[in-house]
Amino acid sequence: MSSTAKKIIVIGAGVAGLLAAVTAAHEGAKVSLFEKMPKVGLKMGITGKGRCNITNAAPIMDFIAKTPGNGRFLYSAYEKFDNEDLLDLFHSWGLSTKVERGGRVFPESDDAQEVRHLFMKKLRDEKVDLHLEEPVKKILIREGKISGVMTGKRSYEADAVILTTGGASYPRTGSTGDGYRMAKEMGHKVTTIRPALIPLVCKEDYCKELQGISLKNVTLSVDGGGRRKAEEFGEMLFTHFGISGPIVLSLSDKVSLWLSQGHSVKGSIDLKPALTQEVLDKRVLRDLEKYQKRQMAGALQDLMLHRMIDVVLNLAGISRNLPVSELKKADRVKLVQTLKALPLTITGTQPIEEAIVTAGGISVKEVNPSTMESKIVQNLYLAGEVLDIHAFTGGYNLQAAFSTGHLAAISALRSEHA
Ligand SMILES: Cc1cc2nc3c(=O)[nH]c(=O)nc-3n(C[C@H](O)[C@H](O)[C@H](O)COP(=O)(O)OP(=O)(O)OC[C@H]3O[C@@H](n4cnc5c(N)ncnc54)[C@H](O)[C@@H]3O)c2cc1C
Numbered sequence: 504m505s506s507t508a509k510k511i512i513v514i515g516a517g518v519a520g521l522l523a524a525v526t527a528a529h530e531g532a533k534v535s536l537f538e539k540m541p542k543v544g545l546k547m548g549i550t551g552k553g554r555c556n557i558t559n560a561a562p563i564m565d566f567i568a569k570t571p572g573n574g575r576f577l578y579s580a581y582e583k584f585d586n587e588d589l590l591d592l593f594h595s596w597g598l599s600t601k602v603e604r605g606g607r608v609f610p611e612s613d614d615a616q617e618v619r620h621l622f623m624k625k626l627r628d629e630k631v632d633l634h635l636e637e638p639v640k641k642i643l644i645r646e647g648k649i650s651g652v653m654t655g656k657r658s659y660e661a662d663a664v665i666l667t668t669g670g671a672s673y674p675r676t677g678s679t680g681d682g683y684r685m686a687k688e689m690g691h692k693v694t695t696i697r698p699a700l701i702p703l704v705c706k707e708d709y710c711k712e713l714q715g716i717s718l719k720n721v722t723l724s725v726d727g728g729g730r731r732k733a734e735e736f737g738e739m740l741f742t743h744f745g746i747s748g749p750i751v752l753s754l755s756d757k758v759s760l761w762l763s764q765g766h767s768v769k770g771s772i773d774l775k776p777a778l779t780q781e782v783l784d785k786r787v788l789r790d791l792e793k794y795q796k797r798q799m800a801g802a803l804q805d806l807m808l809h810r811m812i813d814v815v816l817n818l819a820g821i822s823r824n825l826p827v828s829e830l831k832k833a834d835r836v837k838l839v840q841t842l843k844a845l846p847l848t849i850t851g852t853q854p855i856e857e858a859i860v861t862a863g864g865i866s867v868k869e870v871n872p873s874t875m876e877s878k879i880v881q882n883l884y885l886a887g888e889v890l891d892i893h894a895f896t897g898g899y900n901l902q903a904a905f906s907t908g909h910l911a912a913i914s915a916l917r918s919e920h921a
Pocket of ligand 1 (some may be wrong): 546676858899
């Protein structure tokens with residue numbers, strides 16, 4: 504490193520910040536990395552249920568499609584450093600990886616700590632000056648340009664600052680929204696923060712009754728204010744407060760947005776999406792024929808999980824003790840309709856602290872997508888979830904953080920600004 508090396512400060516040793524710091528140092532910058540927590544990469548360590556869902560093997564166009572929060576802003580970052588570049592880098596560091604269902608990429612060891620330790624080694628190898636438990640309080644600006652940062656201890660000079668403080672979810676990992684405040688202080692617009700990828704709270708008591716039941720191959724439809732509609736097919740779960748699971752998380756971004764706009768949101772679960780109402784009716788008739796000597800509660804066991812029978816009958820207004828032979832056609836129609844549309848009233852989301860990602864953040868309109876530099880403050884770069892970007896699970900959020908962190912580092916280093 505030459506004595507004229509650029510001084511770069513990275514704020515936040517999470518997914519984006521770790522790669523930004525290592526990349527800038529590797530390319531010859533003098534890098535200081537400030538982290539408020541006692542350890543680096545705490546959130547990285549809990550992704551993919553502790554296995555670290557590094558990225559996805561999908562083509563880059565799929566990454567944009569899986570990023571409802573400003574996916575197109577990420578084109579340049581992906582063009583310069585995509586999932587293959589990331590995996591090449593990790594492999595060159597000695598990490599073995601594997602691809603699982605849905606293209607999710609994990610370390611071969613299934614251990615997120617291996618990735619964290621690799622980054623810790625790289626920080627040492629590249630002589631990054633790591634300051635743990637030293638949160639940055641303020642970013643210092645002189646004449647519209649970055650001049651350094653102020654922590655609780657003292658101020659530090661820098662030629663460029665890369666802000667990678669993450670979102671506002673899972674604050675116990677250190678992401679408490681500090682970056683939003685610092686960005687606002689510098690004149691940046693921060694769009695409304697709300698939870699994305701979050702379980703949903705429902706009014707119906709039956710969710711609690713069915714707590715722990717996981718439904719596979721169902722369709723969940725949601726409707727905001729009667730006009731905004733979306734649906735997903737796959738797996739979901741009942742909880743004591745409502746619903747969760749993969750298709751719920753996927754739809755939660757839209758639901759959270761509609762709720763924040765004041766719309767009432769209804770949901771509906773199609774327990775038999777592969778069957779039309781007519782085909783399902785024939786199937787129900789066959790079962791009723793088979794169990795004609797029983798009561799209704801005993802006649803539906805082939806059609807659904809045992810614990811669901813009473814809930815479905817109750818919603819259809821049919822007594823569980825009704826002899827099958829006494830069921831009227833109108834009741835059967837109601838039963839079929841209920842199986843095709845279990846009603847839900849979605850009243851809210853779990854709190855943002857429980858969200859996998861934060862929707863909203865520093866407005867991408869004020870950030871140059873080709874460099875990640877702020878359009879407001881020269882030599883300030885922004886990367887990761889602190890930006891108004893959010894994606895579905897599957898490694899897309901991590902790749903977004905890695906790609907923007909990498910681009911910010913390269914740009915900060917190569918910037919011609921004095
Ligand atoms: C439970 C869970 C599971 C997830 N699973 C997946 C998944 O499977 N796939 C996927 O793609 N994404 C997943 N994510 C999302 C993903 O982890 C985040 O999008 C990603 O970590 C964002 O990276 P980041 O670098 O922007 O922020 P973070 O990784 O949150 O890092 C921000 C860092 O900044 C530090 N910091 C904050 N303020 C300051 C300050 N003032 N001074 C110094 N340091 C500061 C924080 O302590 C933290 O270390 C998951 C998230 C959670 C919570």
